[in-house]
Amino acid sequence: MKVQHHILNAFLAAVLATSTAFAQGDTLDTLYERLLKPDLQDWEQVERAIWREWSSSGSASMDLLLERGRKAMSDGDFAVAIEHFTALTDHAPEFAEGWNARATAYFMAEEYSLSIADIQKTLSLNPKHFGALQGLGRILEELEDEKNALKAYQAAYAIHPHRPSLEEAIDRLDAKLSGQAL
Structure with a gap:
């Protein structure tokens, strides 16, 4: 399946732009x-x-x-x-x-x-919904769309910076996209 990159890029940009405006109570x-606190145990x-x-x-x-x-x-x-x-x-x-x-x-x-x-x-x-964003990243990674997968993981990480799997995915894709050996 080929994901249309321009539509996906626009969608990810919109999610990033609206995530700070979301309020559900x-x-x-x-x-x-609390999730954004760096020292959250x-x-x-x-x-x-x-x-x-x-x-x-x-x-x-x-x-x-x-x-x-x-x-x-x-x-x-x-x-x-x-x-x-x-x-x-x-x-x-x-x-x-x-x-x-x-x-x-x-x-x-x-x-x-x-x-x-x-x-x-x-x-x-x-x-x-950091779970949905992480899921999107995982799907895009499966589809070998590492650039957009990285964007999805970064969007999830901006909301939930404590999930080790998100940090690992970001580091892995950053290294891969920058040409570093893993």
Whole structure:
């Protein structure tokens, strides 16, 4: 699959430009602020709290669809997971985590173009979704689009600078793109 670079570049630029303007309530804002503290020791707890906030749709039935889809995904049944997440996105189209979950299921099913489309929807609803940005980076790296993968990882790192896997990915791609031996 060939990703259209100019569209992707514009999309990544828009995400970077809007990520500082995103506000989803005091709780998430406070958690995002904590993530940016350089000396944060409990970053994993802060990250889990953010994921809990992201995973709460405000509807018990929608949360159940998310839970069932995640269970199917963890069982390796990606088709069933996609069905649950599709029902979720159909019934709660403004719930970013439904789109992100389906993007993850599509990625696991190696449906990269569908995953990218759902990541774009996730980020349009939640520009600070560092998980979606990291997922985008991973897909682009799989597609050997290292330059845009690096941009996606850097965008995720700007929101969540404590994830070791993000720093490793950035260092790896920086070295590769600059021609340094790994």
